[in-house]
Every structure is written in structure tokens, then in C-alpha cells.
Amino acid sequence: MSPASQLGAAVLGCGSIGPLHAEALADVEGARLVAVADVRPERAHSLAGRHGVTACSSIDELLALPEVDLVCVCTPSGTHGELGSQVARAGKHVVLEKPVDVSLKAADGVIAACAAEGVVVSVISQHRFDAGVIALKEALRRGDLGPVVLAEARAWWYRAQSYYDSDTWRGTAALDGGALMNQGVHLVDLLIHLLGPVRSVYARGKTAAHKMECEDLALVSIEFESGVLGSLCVTTASYPGAPETLAVTGSSATVVLEAGSVLSWQTDERSAYDLDPGPHGSGPSAASAASAAAGSRHLAVTAHRAQLQDVVDAIHEGRPPAVTGADGREALELVRAAYDSFCSGQPVHVNGAGAP
Numbered sequence: 595m596s597p598a599s600q601l602g603a604a605v606l607g608c609g610s611i612g613p614l615h616a617e618a619l620a621d622v623e624g625a626r627l628v629a630v631a632d633v634r635p636e637r638a639h640s641l642a643g644r645h646g647v648t649a650c651s652s653i654d655e656l657l658a659l660p661e662v663d664l665v666c667v668c669t670p671s672g673t674h675g676e677l678g679s680q681v682a683r684a685g686k687h688v689v690l691e692k693p694v695d696v697s698l699k700a701a702d703g704v705i706a707a708c709a710a711e712g713v714v715v716s717v718i719s720q721h722r723f724d725a726g727v728i729a730l731k732e733a734l735r736r737g738d739l740g741p742v743v744l745a746e747a748r749a750w751w752y753r754a755q756s757y758y759d760s761d762t763w764r765g766t767a768a769l770d771g772g773a774l775m776n777q778g779v780h781l782v783d784l785l786i787h788l789l790g791p792v793r794s795v796y797a798r799g800k801t802a803a804h805k806m807e808c809e810d811l812a813l814v815s816i817e818f819e820s821g822v823l824g825s826l827c828v829t830t831a832s833y834p835g836a837p838e839t840l841a842v843t844g845s846s847a848t849v850v851l852e853a854g855s856v857l858s859w860q861t862d863e864r865s866a867y868d869l870d871p872g873p874h875g876s877g878p879s880a881a882s883a884a885s886a887a888a889g890s891r892h893l894a895v896t897a898h899r900a901q902l903q904d905v906v907d908a909i910h911e912g913r914p915p916a917v918t919g920a921d922g923r924e925a926l927e928l929v930r931a932a933y934d935s936f937c938s939g940q941p942v943h944v945n946g947a948g949a950p
């Protein structure tokens with residue numbers, strides 16, 4: 595592919611996850627990193643220097659660069675909607691780190707701005723590209739599990755207090771949310787991706803072990819529109835942290851994933867994939883275990899690279915990306931409904947989640 599047919603990609607926000615986007619983009623076909631930006635100019639300069647690209651100290655400076663076609667928004671969660679809308683209004687494609695935003699209004703704003711400008715929007719949910727998740731999705735599509743009865747997702751992760759103290763936005767309702775909005779949204783998206791839309795949730799949350807505004811522990815009971823029941827338990831207060839698990843059981847098989855790889859795959863005839871990574875994964879990597887314990891400094895780049903490749907391919911092919919803005923909104927809607935349930939102590943219909 596000639597450089598002229600390559601998209602110029604940029605990273606907005608050069609903190610923990612922005613550098614991983616820059617690294618991933620280096621290996622994405624059909625795009626090349628051309629610029630990075632951060633309101634803390636030293637972060638932009640440091641990342642730009644490592645990749646030999648332009649450093650900007652504001653979104654306006656970044657969007658003024660004609661060589662930028664696509665921007666990965668890697669800023670605090672509560673800024674994604676507004677910044678993503680600015681990117682779209684400049685006529686550039688938008689990748690939003692998860693969650694789409696913490697507010698449904700802001701999420702609707704950026705989705706509408708992208709539609710109005712005819713640009714692609716994708717929300718990062720990189721674990722959809724993990725081998726075990728792909729295999730399980732395909733098995734569910736084929737009906738291999740028989741009628742599904744239950745799904746259970748669990749993230750017993752650990753973040754030290756220093757994580758929440760590392761910046762003023764962390765753990766706040768306005769810009770971050772707690773363990774469910776920030777960390778749990780990965781599993782929320784996977785549950786919806788695998789089992790379909792959710793009708794209602796009944797949730798409890800608390801701040802168990804940290805000094806922070808939002809929850810570090812959430813228990814969510816889920817009723818899918820299909821009638822399947824599910825549960826999600828997520829915490830950042832579980833020392834030393836463990837890889838997340840997602841289990842789906844039906845009348846013909848039970849599949850357990852750990853950190854996106856198949857841990858066990860039991861059918862009525864055999865344990866076909868039992869502890870055999872086969873084509874579905876290589877078992878939880880050292881990176882996923884470290885990420886459970888400490889966060890994105892240890893995230894593997896592979897899954898982000900796969901999602902960014904899909905976004906770039908989607909732009910070149912004129913099709914929607916695998917993970918759309920609407921997908922990001924659906925996950926946010928469940929989180930907001932769970933937050934409503936925390937407060938009311940009642941089950942909440944997901945499409946009835948209140949503002950913001």
C-alpha cells in the first residue's frame with residue numbers, strides 16, 4: 595500500500611493507554627501514526643519523540659493538521675464525548691477509548707456528530723478480539739452450547755490507592771466512574787456481545803477499600819432479553835488481583851474463559867478444549883495477569899492492534915467497524931442502569947436508565 599493511500603492516525607492523550615495506541619498503530623496496515631497530542635506537552639513530546647511524529651499541545655492544534663485522518667481519543671473517560679465530537683466536526687474518524695463516555699447524553703452527542711459528518715466511530719473493546727471470545731461467539735452462533743441458561747463474569751482485580759491518587763479524574767463520577775464503569779465495562783460489553791441485549795439489572799455497589807467517590811466493588815444481576823440470566827462481579831479491591839473470567843453454560847456445554855483464552859470447554863461427550871489452548875488461545879499471558887494486578891501499564895498490545903486494524907479496514911472498505919459507537923452506548927446504558935439500581939435498591943430496566 596502506498597503512503598498516499600494510508601490513513602494518517604493520531605493519538606489524543608498520552609498518559610497510560612495513549613502510548614499503547616501509538617505502539618499498536620505502528621503495526622496496523624493501511625495507517626501510519628503522524629501526530630500525538632496532550633495538554634501536558636511534555637507527555638506529547640516524549641511519545642512523539644519515540645515515534646518520530648509531530649507533538650501537539652491541544653486538540654485544536656492536532657485537528658488543524660491536514661495529514662490527520664483518524665484520532666484515537668485516549669483522554670479521561672468523561673471527556674470522550676465532547677472531544678470525540680470535536681474530532682468528528684473536523685471531518686476526521688474517531689476511535690474512543692472505553693467507555694464511550696460516562697454520560698449517555700455525551701455518548702449520544704458524539705454518535706450523532708459522527709453520523710452527521712459521515713465519519714467512522716468505534717469504541718475500544720479490545721477483548722472482543724481475544725481468541726477465546728471469538729471461539730465462544732462462534733460456538734454460540736452455531737448453537738453448540740444448546741439453550742444457554744446462565745452467564746457469569748468476574749473481575750477480581752486490584753488497584754492500589756496510589757492508582758486513584760495518581761490523577762484528579764480517577765474514581766470521580768464526572769470523569770471516570772468506579773470499578774464497574776472503568777474496569778467492568780470490558781466484561782459488560784463482552785456479555786452483551788455474546789448473549790445479546792439486556793432487559794434489566796439489579797445491582798449493588800460500594801466503596802469497600804479505597805478513598806474515592808465511586809464504587810470499587812459492584813455486583814450486578816442481569817436479565818437478558820432472551821430470558822438468560824447472568825451475573826457480573828467486579829472489584830478493584832481484591833489483592834493481589836487475578837485474571838478475569840467469563841463463563842457461559844447451556845444444556846450441551848459449559849465454556850470458561852480466563853483473560854480471553856479458553857480455560858475449559860466441556861461438552862456432554864468430551865472436554866474438547868479442556869486446558870488445551872489449541873487455536874483458541876494460549877492461556878492467560880503474563881501480561882494479562884500483570885494487568886489484573888496493576889492496570890494498563892502491563893496490557894498486551896495485541897488486542898488493541900487487532901481492533902485498530904479492523905477500524906482502519908472498515909474506513910478503507912466503507913463498512914461499519916466491528917465495535918460501533920452504538921455498541922459502546924449499549925454497554926454504558928447497562929452501567930448507568932446498574933448505578934441507578936445501586937441508588938434505588940430496585941431492579942432497573944436498561945433502556946430506562948436515567949440521566950446523566
Ligand SMILES: NC(=O)c1ccc[n+]([C@@H]2O[C@H](COP(=O)([O-])OP(=O)(O)OC[C@H]3O[C@@H](n4cnc5c(N)ncnc54)[C@H](O)[C@@H]3O)[C@@H](O)[C@H]2O)c1
Pocket residue numbers: 606607608609610611612631632633634637652653668669670671672673677691692693718720761776890893
Ligand atoms: N482499553 C483498555 O484496556 C484501557 C486501559 C486503560 C485506560 N483505558 C481508558 O483510556 C482512557 C485514558 O486512561 P489513561 O489511564 O490513559 O489516563 P491517563 O490519565 O493516564 O492519561 C490521559 C491523558 O489525557 C490527557 N488529557 C486530558 N485532557 C485532555 C485534552 N482535553 N486534550 C488532550 N489531552 C488531554 C492527560 O494530560 C493525560 O496525559 C480512559 O477513558 C480509560 O478508561 C482503557
